[in-house]
Amino acid sequence: MRQEEGVWYRLDVVARSVSPFFVTLLLVLLGLVPLRIADLSPIVPALALIGVFFWSVHRPHLMPIWAVFxxxxxxxxLIGSVIGPGIIGLLIAHALVVWQYRFFLAASFAVIWCAFMLVAAAALAATWLLNCIAMLSYVDPAPLFFQYLVTMAFYPCLAWAFLRGQRLFQR
Amino acid sequence: MNKPTGSEIRVASPLKAWASRFALLLLVGAAFGLMLIGRTNTFVVEETRTTVTDMVTPILDAISQPVDTFSGVIDRAESFTRLSADNEALKAQNARLLQWQAVARRLEAENAALRSLNNMVPDPKMSYVTARVVGDPGGAFVRTVLINAGERNGVAKGQAAVTGNGLAGRIAEVGQRSARVLLLTDINSRVPVVVGAGRDRAVLAGDNTNAPQLLYLGPTAKIQVGDQVTTSGHGGVFPPGLPIGVVSGVSESGFRVKPFVNWAHMEVLRIVDYELPGILDFEAQVGAARAAAAAAAGTDQ
Structure with missing residues (x-):
């Protein structure tokens, strides 16, 4: 009986430790679902960026750098763009959070949201620049800017859902 | 689980900090390496991409179905609100189309008669594979969609993807059960076209906006806003005469084309299998003709 409890306990621990990674992978997939709404496709929110940022802030040990990669x-x-710029964008977001981890320890939700604005701007700008270089052509940054705004608006919703999920886990 | 504290995130220890910095540099370097590989060795990247896409497509297929149902319900609700206006418009359109039908029948008969008079080589037969659009990556850098049909359904690289309205794009990558369609609007899309009644040749080039532009127009080309743009069939990839769109405007960079395809409601795509038996037959015919000529020369001697 005790042995069984041990197994379940260990399974539970494993499930908790891999959930941030798999939830973020799920966000990547959700970002691909066609929503059939006119002109939305170019400005879908960068869901993976939200996932990586959130877990890097709140559970850095569960979002290691190789997982971000x-x-x-x-x-x-999956997006079908050049491979590399998106990875570097996410790595930059992760590195910025790790670099300033002391700041995030004491920060309130609103402050973290503001920090996300800066981090996401840096990450998306790097992705855009590298994509332009890799494709050897100038890509209009306007859709990316709107994508940035939509991502900002999405952050509180997703963060709220993640926090609720975390509390559910902690009970 | 306790809240993480400063001591729990042991980045502070110098060794850890050094290790994490090294890992960051290593992985950023790896990402740059992948960028280079993507430019030089496209085959490996494409193989990897199609493998991953194949694995993910069944999941996307499952997720996108309820979304489609929901958007269908909304569309129906919307159409109820303008039933009577639609009815009027459709009646008028029907009357106009009946006239066009008569004209088209007459022209079709005339065309067939002229073709047989000239012994014209018949156009190759087209067959279709119909697939659902299950993925739309979106974003600022690409205009592609994923469909749930691949090699095992007869989809092959280069085939045209059309909707009821016109050409949407071409197959860029094929997996076993999935394929990626490069849309007309993508920055990498180039389609040979003919424009207007003058049938001026051009190349329709996407630039990630909703209106691709016409490149390489001849100096004598006379093009007006509203001219029809169709595939030319040059290069033998697309069948000739597939409708694409109309010339929508002129900008400094050139003419812009508004595609007929309704991007927001592109739920199903038909992949045109344009087998070119014409080319094979042509070679066979040339071979036969040479053999006959040789035989004739032989009898003459």
Missing amino acids: LIGLLQDL
């Missing part, structure tokens, strides 16, 4: 790789492969 894998998420970026899968995202670039």
Whole structure:
């Protein structure tokens, strides 16, 4: 009986530790679902960026840098763009959060949201620049700017859902 | 689980900090390496991409079905609100189309008669594979969609993808059960076209906006806003005469084309399998003709 409890406990621990990674992978997939809404496609929110940022802030040990790399790789492969710029964008977001981890420890939700604005701007700008270089052509940054705004608006909704999920786990 | 504290995130220890910095550099370097590989060795990248896409497509297929149902319900509700206006418009359109039908029948008969008079080589037969659009990556950098049909359904690279309205794009990558369609509007899309009644040749080039532009127009080309743009069939990839759109405007960079395809409601795509038996037959015919000529020369001697 005790042995069984041990197994369940361990399974539980494993499930908790891999959930941020798999939830972010799921976000990458959700970003691909066609929504059939006119002109929305170019400005879909960068869901993976939200996932990587959130878990890097709240559970950094569950979002290691290699996981960020894998998420970026899968995202670039599925989107069909050049492989690399998306990965580097996510790595930059992760690195910025890790660099300023002391700041995030004491930050309130609103402050974290503001920080996300800066981090996402840096990450998306790097992705845009590298994509332009890799494709050897100038890509109109206007859709990317709107994508940035939509991502900002989406952050509180997703973060709220993640926090609720976390509390559910902690009970 | 306790809240993480400063000591729990042991980045502070110098060794860890060094290791994490090294890992960051290594992975950023790896990403740059992948960028280079993508430019030089496209085959490996494409193989990897189609493998991943194949794995994910069944999941996307499952997720996108309820979305389609929901959007269908909304469309129906919307159409109820303008039933009577639609009815009027459709009646008028029907009357106009009946006239066009008569004209088209007459022209079709005339065309067939002229073709047989000239012994014209018949156009190759077209067959279709119909697939659902299950993925739309979106974003600022690409205009592609994923469909749930691949090699095992007879889809092959280069085939044209059309909707009821006109050409949507071409197959860029094929997996076993999925394929990626490069839309007309993508920055990498180039389609040979003919424009207007003058049948001026041009190349329709996407630039990630909703209105691709016409490149390489001849200096004598006379093009007006509203001219029809259709595939020319040059290059033998697309069948000739597929409708694409109309010339919508002129900008500094050239003419812009508004595609007929309704991008927001592109739920199903038909993949045109334009087998070119014409080319094979042509070679066979040339071979036969040479053999006959040789035989004739032989009898003459």
